[in-house]
Amino acid sequence: MASLDFNRTMLAFFGALVFYGVIVEFTSLVFMPWRTERPGYALPGSAPAAAVAAAPAAAKEPPLPELLAKADAGKGAADAKICATCHSFEKGGPAKIGPNLWGVVGRPVASAPGFAYSDAVKSLGGDWTYDKLNGWIGNPKGMAAGTKMAFAGEKEPQKRADILAYLQSLSDSPVPFPK
Ligand code: HEC
Known part of the structure; x- marks a missing residue:
């Protein structure tokens, strides 16, 4: 009889444990704020967080011709100091870590003599337009994944x-700026 009581007690005890576990699991299924990155259901008119964050940035950026109209080559020369760690700018300048950039606007992509371009850049094709250069300087890896140009990108338009x-x-x- 004593062992039967013991068994009942244990059954009740483990039963309670299992019940407790089920409750905890079920509760955490319903309320798991730490596992959800976004609310579980979309409210009308709500967009994913990333889209909301990206949209104003893209919308804020004025068109390139507008930016070029008020561009300052002197400031650009100062900002290009960082490029000069890898590029030479003078006519007939040597290839350094990157190719010489004299006359790069309008030049065919990956065409500077004496520089071994990556396949990623070679396969871009075409000429370097202002538009392309703008994309390139903003995010080299975004334009040619696998490029050798180890530059994160200038985010300021x-x-x-x-x-x-x-x-x-x-x-x-x-080369004149695009209108
Ligand atoms: C850490 C070194 C490094 C820095 C900094 C750097 N570049 Fe480069 N750049 C390279 C390399 C390497 C390549 C060749 C990329 C390849 O072949 O994948 C390259 C390629 C280029 C090209 C393509 C040229 C062609 O002949 O097709 C342009 C344009 C360019 N860089 C402009 C810039 C500008 C402008 C900056 C500064 C805002 C800059 N780079 C900063 C290393 C650098």
Whole structure:
């Protein structure tokens, strides 16, 4: 009889434990704030957090011709100091870690003599337009994943335009800005 009581007690005890476990699991299924990155259901008119964060940034950026119209080549030259750690800018300058950038605007992509470009950049094709250079300077890896250019990108649109104005000046016949 004593062992039967013991068994009953244990059954009740483990039964309670299992019941407790089920309750905890069920509760955490319903309320798991730490596991959800976004609310479990979309409210009408609500967009994913990332889209909300990205949209104003994209919308804020004025069109490139507008930025170029007020671009300052002098400021660009100062901002391009960081590029100079890897690039030479003078006519006939040597390839350093990156290719020489004299006359890069309008030049075919991956065409500087004496530089071994990555396949990622070689496969871009076409010529370097202001638009392409703007994308490139903003995010090299975004344009050519696998590029050798270890530069995170200049996120400030006006600074990129200033750098483009500086690159424009590195030419015997500068390419006019797009209208
Ligand atoms: C850490 C070194 C480094 C820095 C900093 C750097 N670059 Fe480069 N850049 C490279 C390398 C390496 C390549 C060749 C990329 C490849 O082949 O994948 C390159 C390629 C380029 C090209 C393509 C040229 C061509 O002939 O097709 C342009 C344009 C360019 N860089 C502009 C810039 C500008 C403007 C800056 C500054 C805002 C800059 N780079 C900063 C290393 C660098």
